[in-house]
Structures are given as structure tokens and as C-alpha cells.
Amino acid sequence: MRQSTEWAPARVHHVADLSPTVREITLRPEHGTPAWQPGSHLRVQVRLPAAEAGAPERLDTRHYSLVNMPGEGLWRIAVKRTEPSRGGSRFMAALQVGDVLLVQGPDNHFALPAGPAPTLLVAGGIGITPLLGMARALAERGEPPRLLYAARTAAEFVYADELRALLGDRLVTHASDQRQRIDLAREITQLPPHAQLLVCGPLPLMQAAQQAWAAAGRPPEALRFETFGASGERPAQAFRVKLPRHRLELDVPPQLSLLQVLQDHGVEVLSDCRRGECGLCALDVLAVEAGQIDHRDVFFDAEQRRAGRQLCACVSRVAGEGATVVIDSAWRPDTLAA
Numbered sequence: 001m002r003q004s005t006e007w008a009p010a011r012v013h014h015v016a017d018l019s020p021t022v023r024e025i026t027l028r029p030e031h032g033t034p035a036w037q038p039g040s041h042l043r044v045q046v047r048l049p050a051a052e053a054g055a056p057e058r059l060d061t062r063h064y065s066l067v068n069m070p071g072e073g074l075w076r077i078a079v080k081r082t083e084p085s086r087g088g089s090r091f092m093a094a095l096q097v098g099d100v101l102l103v104q105g106p107d108n109h110f111a112l113p114a115g116p117a118p119t120l121l122v123a124g125g126i127g128i129t130p131l132l133g134m135a136r137a138l139a140e141r142g143e144p145p146r147l148l149y150a151a152r153t154a155a156e157f158v159y160a161d162e163l164r165a166l167l168g169d170r171l172v173t174h175a176s177d178q179r180q181r182i183d184l185a186r187e188i189t190q191l192p193p194h195a196q197l198l199v200c201g202p203l204p205l206m207q208a209a210q211q212a213w214a215a216a217g218r219p220p221e222a223l224r225f226e227t228f229g230a231s232g233e234r235p236a237q238a239f240r241v242k243l244p245r246h247r248l249e250l251d252v253p254p255q256l257s258l259l260q261v262l263q264d265h266g267v268e269v270l271s272d273c274r275r276g277e278c279g280l281c282a283l284d285v286l287a288v289e290a291g292q293i294d295h296r297d298v299f300f301d302a303e304q305r306r307a308g309r310q311l312c313a314c315v316s317r318v319a320g321e322g323a324t325v326v327i328d329s330a331w332r333p334d335t336l337a338a
């Protein structure tokens, strides 16, 4: 789907806490709300603290699913406050009624397939947001899905009342502080052969779903997911990157991605989703001199992640004492090629 690239102002109309860590923000766009489909998201411009003292504030983009239906002239998004934050969730948490944001979209990279098929939805935490509209749409067309919804505590099940009313016992919640876990292998085994699985949540959940789906011999095209730039197994920390071909050594601070640092220093790297889904930003890893790659993408499969020959620069990092990675980019500057 073509992505809109024009920033447009939208004013904060209402804010409401849905849980101890999730806030719903209602926006009134100044130029109306074009129609959208379930799974659509907005791209919101956020202001991040400067990378170093004396440097200017940085602008970055965050993606948020629309949780309401078209027709109200409003957009509703739900934002999770994350700790530690790279700055985006802190910026969003500080918004007040009347503030103006710059927004692009809505766009949809996670559309609900049109044809009828038994559907299993799996949500982890704030990953419920794109699946909420899908549950509504499927219920409306007479195909209510089974929805497995995991969160840390019962207090974190946002939109659960609406989902319960919509899906009844097809909604199954799993609170991890109650030691309740989604048994993906069992759930997938029970699906009919032509079923589809749509997943949104933290990286380990999506990677587990990928693995269980493949292990069950299900067709890859019947599994869809959305990441929103998932966080990794370890907290983001600073690391060093060496690019021998470019004769560069750079530091990547915790609040910036490798992709941002490379682009800031004139190293061209292709990118599209910036969420670890498309693989366009994948770079060759020549060596990991210290630490380990913290793969945060869903583009590579488990075997490729283990082999560590490439990493997705938009999301993946290196973690550990003195973490240093040596990479090669596909781009060859003329001066070096000569």
C-alpha cells in the first residue's frame, strides 16, 4: 500500500488512562479523517532529548494503531509507557489536551485478509491495538475470531470489556503474573488447515509464533504480524560500530538506532518499515568483537538470527561489555570504489 508522506497537524482532544501503563489519546486532525481499515496506523512525529549535551532535540517517528472506527472525525490511539524509554513514550505520555502533533497516515501494512478463513488472533500487551479493529470487523462479518491476549497483569488487559462483549469465551486472557502462558503449539494444532494467524506483541511472542507456525507445517503466507519496532531481549545500551570499508568507527547511543547513526554520518542504508519487518536495512556482519547481537527483527528466521551473519540496522543492536560490531554496508561510495 502506498504510504502518505505529508505531515499534517492533529490536536490532542482527550486523554484517558486505560491501565497503569497505557494511555488512550484522542486526536482531532485539522484536515479531516480519511476512511481507514482495521490494522491501520498513524505515524506520529515525536521530539526526543538531544543525543549529547548542547546538541538540538531530535525528531523521530512512532507508529500507533488506530483503535476506533472511522466516522467520528477523530483518531484514537493507545500508547504504552515503556521504561526505559528511548524518549518516544515519555513524549507521548506528557501530551495534554490542546497540544498539536504532526501526523502522517493512516496507512495499513497489516490489513485483514479479505477472504473468509478461520482466524486466530494473538496479542501481547499493547499489541492488542491493531487486533481490536480486526476482532470487530471479523465479528461484524459473522466470523468472530478466537483471540488470545497476554499481558503482565490483569490490570493491563485494556479494551477487555469490549472484547468480552464482542467475542464471549473466544477471548482468552493470559496474565503472566498468574503464570498463565499461551500454548501456541496446541492452539495452532487445533486450527483447521486453511486458518490464518495474526499476531502483534513483543518480539519473543512473535518469534515464538513464527517458530510454532513453521513447526506445525503451516503456510508462511497465512501468518501475519506487526511489530512497531519491537524491543529486544536486553535493554538498549550504547555500542560501537566499525565500518572498515568506510574507514569509520561510530558510537551508537542507547536512544538511537544503528540505522539513524549510520545515516547521520552519511552512510547510505536502504530502509522502509524501520520496524524490523521488511529486511531492507539488513547489513552484513563481518565480526562481533565484543558482546552479542540482540536481534530485534522478525525478518530473519531463528536459524539466521543464530548464525548472526546479518542484522537489521533499524532495530537490532549489540549488547554486552564493550559491545562492538564490525559491519559492511551494501553502499559503495565512489571515492572508495575508484
Ligand code: FES
Pocket: 270, 271, 272, 273, 274, 275, 276, 277, 278, 279, 280, 281, 282, 297, 299, 312, 313, 314, 315
Ligand atoms: S527498514 Fe525494514 S527491517 Fe529495517
